[in-house]
Amino acid sequence: IGVDIDEAKVALLKQGKSPIFEPGLEELIQSGLKSGLLSFTTKLEDAIPGTRIIFSAVATPPGENHAADLRAVFAVTEAVAKAATQDIVFVNKSTVPVGTGKKCADRIAAVLKDRGVALKIPVVSNPEFLREGMAVGDTLMPDRIVVGMNGDDWAKELIEELYRPITRVGKPMVWMNRESAEIVKYASNSFLATKISFINMLTELAEITGANIRDIAKGMGLDDRIGSRFLHAGIGYGGSCFPKDVKALLATAKEYGLDFSIISATDQINTRARQRFLEKVLKVIPAKSTVGVWGLAFKPKTDDMREAPSIDVITALINAGHTVKAFDPAAMETAKKVLPLSTQWMETPMSAANGADVLLVLTEWDAFRGVDLHELANTMKGKDLFDGRNIYDPKDVTTAGLIYHGIGL
Numbered sequence: 001i002g003v004d005i006d007e008a009k010v011a012l013l014k015q016g017k018s019p020i021f022e023p024g025l026e027e028l029i030q031s032g033l034k035s036g037l038l039s040f041t042t043k044l045e046d047a048i049p050g051t052r053i054i055f056s057a058v059a060t061p062p063g064e065n066h067a068a069d070l071r072a073v074f075a076v077t078e079a080v081a082k083a084a085t086q087d088i089v090f091v092n093k094s095t096v097p098v099g100t101g102k103k104c105a106d107r108i109a110a111v112l113k114d115r116g117v118a119l120k121i122p123v124v125s126n127p128e129f130l131r132e133g134m135a136v137g138d139t140l141m142p143d144r145i146v147v148g149m150n151g152d153d154w155a156k157e158l159i160e161e162l163y164r165p166i167t168r169v170g171k172p173m174v175w176m177n178r179e180s181a182e183i184v185k186y187a188s189n190s191f192l193a194t195k196i197s198f199i200n201m202l203t204e205l206a207e208i209t210g211a212n213i214r215d216i217a218k219g220m221g222l223d224d225r226i227g228s229r230f231l232h233a234g235i236g237y238g239g240s241c242f243p244k245d246v247k248a249l250l251a252t253a254k255e256y257g258l259d260f261s262i263i264s265a266t267d268q269i270n271t272r273a274r275q276r277f278l279e280k281v282l283k284v285i286p287a288k289s290t291v292g293v294w295g296l297a298f299k300p301k302t303d304d305m306r307e308a309p310s311i312d313v314i315t316a317l318i319n320a321g322h323t324v325k326a327f328d329p330a331a332m333e334t335a336k337k338v339l340p341l342s343t344q345w346m347e348t349p350m351s352a353a354n355g356a357d358v359l360l361v362l363t364e365w366d367a368f369r370g371v372d373l374h375e376l377a378n379t380m381k382g383k384d385l386f387d388g389r390n391i392y393d394p395k396d397v398t399t400a401g402l403i404y405h406g407i408g409l
């Protein structure tokens, strides 16, 4: 039973429609509704009878000083404690700073005491590691399931039973205390973000010395201990997780008086990656240019615009007096809510490039990889192609008569 206080969202879900663009999700919702195993409601009380496990997956957006805003987490925790009529395992899926599980447990205990009931509602941490665009696969076939809890063996048995279809096919389940599980999520996201910032840091050295960042990443990545993934240089990471979680981990470290200098460098290098890209573009284009932009979402296969580098880049270009003609295969509607009003929305990649003085590739959608570069050169007015994601072979672009600007190449 899916519960959400957003009536519009629940209405869509009841009709088998996904409120977000996520490959494979709508089919899954529809088959769940059809079989009767899945239903949706706006009323938490309706979901309580017979329920043994509640997953809380509410948002923890950045709050004051980038620390996670936990209001939704606590609201759900207390609502569950108020509505519970039987023992329930409360599983926290939201990304929350270490110690939040304890705070939830304390709040539950206070509500139950007020109610004068002796129910058991243990709080378990089970962080979510799915990637947007791969959410269904990552959920059903995760690399690992991390579960943190402090006691309550009966709850452990229930969680084991719930995840059995996944553990049966060999996916590991890792048990630890609640505090460790809460940290694993921030540690994993910050480590991956650090890998990206590490390679983005080296792009600067590569550009000055004539080295090639792709070759450097390949040379490093083939060492098993390093691994080749997340060493793709570009205009930096965005999305709903990395930027927020990196800053939130820094806020936690600060709270405990710790200096997490690697993580602050990761954050600074990421901001710099966007700025450097923008500076390079501004240096080349004449005043009042027409700028074609391919890709708005923070990454391919999603319509998510949260912390997308395209927001900073397009806003700065428009503020500098340039005209922006933008195209994205999935994120145009969400982009309209966050990009400047004067952004022009194009129906196809070629119409965004048509008559442009310069073209910027900001998201590595497959649709852009396979374009006819000769056609592109004929469509554009100018010749400069800024490849913010290093998706093209510089030789192919040059052969088509365009001037290639990659990152760290």
Ligand code: UDX
Pocket: 128, 129, 130, 131, 132, 133, 189, 192, 196, 229, 230, 231, 232, 233, 234, 235, 236, 237, 238, 239, 240, 241, 242, 298, 299
């Ligand atoms: C991430 C984590 O991967 C996931 O485990 C966690 O649960 C949520 O955060 P997501 O935000 O969906 O998932 O996207 P991901 O595919 O990890 O990419 C994040 C950002 O890093 C994107 O902006 C992407 O373009 C960028 N990136 C990724 C790079 O710039 N280079 C890389 O090599 C990899």
